[in-house]
Amino acid sequence: MRSIAAISGLAGVLLTSSAFAEGAKKGMPQLDFHNPLTISQVVWLAIIFTVLYVLLSKWALPQVAGVLEARASAIAADLDAARGAKQAADAAIAELTQATIAAQATARGEIATATAAAKDAADAQSAILNAKLEAQLAAAEKQIDAARASAVGALRQVATEATAVVVSRLTGLTADAAAVEQAVGSVLAARAA
Amino acid sequence: MAAGHTIDALGQFELHSVLGPVGASVGFSESTLMMVVSSALTLLLLGVGMSAKAVVPGRLQALAEMIYDFVHTMCIEQIGEEGKKFFPFIFTLFMFILLGNLLGLLPFSFTYTSHIAVTFGLAAMVIVLVTGVALAIHGWHFFSYFFPAGAPIALSPLIVTVEIISYLSRPVSLSIRLFANMVAGHVMFEVFASFIVMMAGAGVVGYLGGIGPLALNVILMGFELLVACLQAYVFAVLTCIYLHDAVHLH
Structure with a gap:
């Protein structure tokens, strides 16, 4: 399929080139392999492509990779820190809740004790008063x-x-x-x- | 350019040596010059763009990272985890073709991807790499690629022939696709531009009539920008697919 498309593409290009080259009478410059510049392109291509490949793979691309990795690790570290902070905050909130509950229980106990003591004292006082009054009455x-x-x-x-x-x-x-x-x-x- | 009343649509592809006698002696043409320019631009983009090494990237760094990520993702998705090894090659190929296509759209520029010698050189490089990788990983087992498992033995002469032709047509289709796309676009530019000049020669009516081809050329420029990016992508992605075949054999 691909080869058929390629061959028909080539045929199409050659047809158009011959149609337009009538004035020039030379055909496509791309197919003029007698011109040494046509072939020298390939040599230069090999040299330039190799140099570009070496410079990119040894110098430029590792830089980008380094920045991307640094960013990824920074984001991961920040997320870890945030997760840790959240855990600490959760623990603090739980502790606070526990402390509040405990304090409330203690306060309730103390209130009950104080109330009972006050009631006892009042009862005793009123008993004494009653006895005195009864004696006076008698x-x-x-x-x-x-x-x-x-x-x-x-x-x-x-x-x-x-x-x-x-x-x-x-x-x-x-x-x-x-x-x-x-x-x-x-x-x-x-x-x- | 339009010489008289003929349209010389192919003159733009003619090679001339540049840089004086030194350039002539080493066959240094406009095509080669543009290869150097596009390589320098690629290196400049990455070098200047990544010099800040910012965690929050600026515009140029964002562009460099975006292209890097685009090609990297393509490599991993098409080839698999082994794609990381081939990433620098694919990146070089993609940027070389992309900038060749795009720079060629500038006026007074030269499109080296419109030369079959260049595109075939690139395709040959790809196919040699693919075959080399396949042989290095699978050894003699690589040749089983030409005969799919489970096919009837009786058909083997036909299947093997078809598979070998299909394999060998890869560099041809790869190179001609890019070459033909670039040539077609630039020929159309030249033809419509010549129409404008010829119309202008016809006086006031011609000035008005020249608006048509001019508008067409404006639209064509948008289309060619798309084609320039698309063909670079197609070349790179097909190379990735061939490399996937070489690494995994089907």
Whole structure:
């Protein structure tokens, strides 16, 4: 296939060249192998191509390769550094989270302890206060009872005397002291009941 | 140039010696001069471009690196890991042909790739290298390349003949493809340019009529820039494919 194309290409070129070379009558200069310059090109080509090849392969291309390698390794190193930094940052964040959780737990424990202690102290204080108040209350009640008893005792005497006076004023008679006292006692007993 | 009323489209390919008597004595022609110029430009591009050795490349360094990477990738993809050994050769070949094609498009320049002697010289270099590599790696086993495994023995005379002709036609097709492309483009340039000059000879109407061929030449220049790059690539990539065959045998 390729050779057919090549041969037809050559034929085409030769045809066009003969068509255009009518005026020149010389044919294609490229096919003029009697001209020493045509062949000298090949010699010069070999020399120049070899020199170019040697200079490129020994001097120019290694330079490019060096720069490309340096860039690739620099990028790889930077990526490694970034990856390391990210790991360190992740570790620091994890540590921070742990520390926060631990601190929160400690604080919660201390708050609970302090609350319990304060509650205990308040309970004890209120118990003491209650006991004191109860004692005062009891003492006050005793005094009230005593006062009432003395007041009730005085009332019997006043009532007896008032009854004797009222009886003597109404009847003009001197009332029997014992009977008055008995009557007052029975009435007071009935009231008290 | 247009001499009178004839179109001398092939005069541009004529060789003349340059650099005076010294050049004449060693057969130093315009063609050779352009080879030196393109080689110097290649070395200059890499030498100046890579002198900064910057991690972030400038324009010239980016260009040098881009071409390097392009050819390097082509070598590795076409030949395989062994392609690294042939990379300097492919790079030299590619740049030599590319700059030869491109510089040839400049006015008053000379296109050495439009000479069959040059393109055949390059193709011969390639084929000698390919055959040498194949023999060095595979020894006598290389000749099995001309007879694919599994083919009927009865057909062997035909197959071997066809395969050998196909193998030998490689340098011919390689050289003529480049040569013919370059010649065709430059002949068309010359023909249209001659039309412009001949039209101009016809007075005011001719000046207007000359716009047509001029516009065609402008379009043709864009097309030829494409062809110049494409043919350099084709030559390099075919060399890579032949080298792949030489290294791997099918």
